[in-house]
Amino acid sequence: MQPGISTNATPNNYSRHPMSQPPFWRYLMIIGAIAIAYFLTARLALSMLNLGFEASPLWPPAGIALTALLWHEQWAWTGVAIGVFLLNHSVGAPVDLSLGSILSSTTQAIVGAFVLKWVKFDTSLKHLRDVLQFIGLGVLATPIVNATLGTLAACLIGYIEWNQAAQNWWTIWLGDGMGILVFTPLLLAMRSRRVKLFLATSNLFDLFSSRRVLEKVVWLASLILVSWIVFYTNTGEAIATYPLEYLPFPLVMWAALRFGQVRAVLASFILSIIAIGGTISGHGPFIAKADDPRQVVLLLQAFIGVITITAMILAAVMAEHQQAEQELRVVAEHNRLVGEMALRIRQSLDLDEILYTTVEEVRRFLSADRVFFCCFDANGQGEVVAESVESGWTSVLGATIDPASYYDLQNMFSDGQICIVEDAAQIEETSPFVEQYYHHYQIKANIGVPITLNDQPCDWTVGMPEFGILKRGRMKAQELSTQVLTYHSPLLTPHSLTFLTSSAFLSSINAPIRVDGNPWKSSY
Structure with a gap:
């Protein structure tokens, strides 16, 4: 038996050619901007360092x-x-x-x-x-x-x-x-x-509309004030032996822990600029600690390196930790929804009702256009026995498949249990039966899950079938995350094959699946 999810949509082209050049006028603007930025910052550095x-x-x-x-x-x-x-x-x-x-x-x-x-x-x-x-x-x-x-x-x-x-x-x-x-x-x-950080209106709006606006203002003011005091005041010889330059360090770590990589980098940048300016003007702890200008420069470089690298690493670790927490919350919510769906399916006692409830729940769960079961007997004769389809699409319920076409379907699963076709139009070689199936029912993408037991078709009288329920989770480029939920019932008969198909465009997280022109989103 083969379950299927169908979406009929037109694919979006998100492909880019990274090595292609922009239009000539934009090319000149970019080249000019790079040259000017390089020249101005270089002149500034040379003038500041004499x-x-x-x-x-x-x-x-x-x-x-x-x-x-x-x-x-x-x-x-x-x-x-x-x-x-x-x-x-x-x-x-x-x-x-x-x-x-x-x-x-x-x-x-x-x-x-x-x-x-x-x-x-x-x-x-x-x-x-x-x-x-x-x-x-x-x-x-x-x-x-x-x-x-x-x-x-x-x-x-x-x-x-x-x-x-x-x-x-x-x-x-x-x-x-x-x-x-x-x-x-x-x-x-x-x-x-x-964003343009604190120089852009959009970022200022984001900054002051945040619930933590007071914390951000206190952090920024403290960072600038403490850094200015440390590097723009004359450090006496009596306290020059203490690591005064690291007084702003906790404020940089504050940004890394609370505000993410952008503000962590911004904090280290602000501190570095203030430290450089104070040292060049002849103030700060580095001037008091070293008599040789080369030693002063070396101390300044070591300080900038320690501050910036530590902030970046800590912010990255915190970002990964927050991402892991978010993924765990998504998985927990998904498991809850799947559990509720399985419970509703288990409440059915009649086989036909079980199948209908299953396809209906799966289609609703995935917000797909179509989900159906196709059951094959020992001779390879198949029939669609249950379907849930969005209104406006041609139904496949009751459709039959001859044994010759059964072997065409088997070839689709030669490389693994689950067959995923992200774009049916991109398939170079396929059987006439599958091609006709895609065309007649306007299938744009396909997910097929064969349901077997011990590498054999499920026993529909005494066996325990496995209903494949696909989960669309977070997807990286060219990857699709799937999960199979096992559901047990003593009501199924022998020598049958079940798989799930879908006609929704499957793509990366940057190019969402679309149904009838709208993004395809899971319930969770």
């Missing part, structure tokens, strides 16, 4: 370049190259040194984005795996490209001596790594949540 051609211990453009290629694919490297060229031209860098800088900086962004995409890095940073990938590949590994190529080019040109190569390499690696660590997560978080 640098010329020297390597910067904190290089925000590295984070902007990596983010640009993660957002806009590999063709966005043009904007990075133009930004580097404008920067070198503005500071009067030699042509050969400028070409080496363009090559190393652009290659770094391309390689970093490629590697992160290759490991299927999720830019939302909501999972610990993605945070660790970003830290290991984005922050630690990616800057090696620019540090190596840039230092090699500078040595070959003669801009620096070979005995200075190690120091220059180390400075570039740390500077680019810190720039990626501070700026890239913030930009990615803004993109993934489609």
Whole structure:
């Protein structure tokens, strides 16, 4: 016997071509925006640190370049190259040194984005795996490209001596790594949540409409106030030995625990900017702890790294914990609904009533167009014995299937117990019987569940059948979560096969199943 769920709908095309370019005018706007952002942040960093051609211990453009290629694919490297060229031209860098800088900086962004995409890095940073990938590949590994190529080019040109190569390499690696660590997560978080944080009206509305508005205001004010006091006041030698710089640390953890990854990244960004500004102006604990400017920079970089990495990891762990709780609540609600449905089915004593109640409950549970049972005898002769169908669709109740077509149906289940066809139009090879079935009843997708016992058809007189009830749960790309509920009854007869079919479009969570143009949603 074969149960079926049917939905008749037109599929939505959610496919994208990631390597395709936007229209030319939009392409120019994106390239120009990347170049301007790179140039302005680079000039700001150079002016704040009072640098010329020297390597910067904190290089925000590295984070902007990596983010640009993660957002806009590999063709966005043009904007990075133009930004580097404008920067070198503005500071009067030699042509050969400028070409080496363009090559190393652009290659770094391309390689970093490629590697992160290759490991299927999720830019939302909501999972610990993605945070660790970003830290290991984005922050630690990616800057090696620019540090190596840039230092090699500078040595070959003669801009620096070979005995200075190690120091220059180390400075570039740390500077680019810190720039990626501070700026890239913030930009990615803004993109993934489609907000402008505290600068956008939509985010301000979201912030002040929250039930926890008071908590958020207190948190933000405390973070700015404490950070400002720590890094913009002169630290005396008597208290310089204490780790005063970590006084704002609990406030960053507060954001990670309570407000999620976006505000955790924002908190670490705010703290980092205040710490950098205070240190550059000659204030704060780092100035009091070290006399050598290089030691001050190293202490500042270590502080930024510890704060940002800890906040990102903690926020990701909390997000996974909350997701697990939500999934458990969904499963509990699903089990409750399935239990109620099974109880209503068990209240029936007549076989026909059991079958009718089953298909009706399953169709209602899945909000599908059609659910039916088709029973086959020992010779392969089949008949639809129970059906629940939405009004407006052709009924299959009483339809018969000859033994020759039975073997066509068997081939559909050669790879497993459950046959799932997400889009009937995409099937390349199928039997004439199945093709006619899809066309006549306007089947757009199909779920089939064979009900067997010990690899044999169910015994409909003394056996215990298994009624397949499919559960549509959370679906990832190209995945469908199914669950089979076992229902026992002594009323069924021997040598029969049961399976469930559906004519609803099945797709990923980003492309919902649709019924008559509307999203297909389960009752739970």
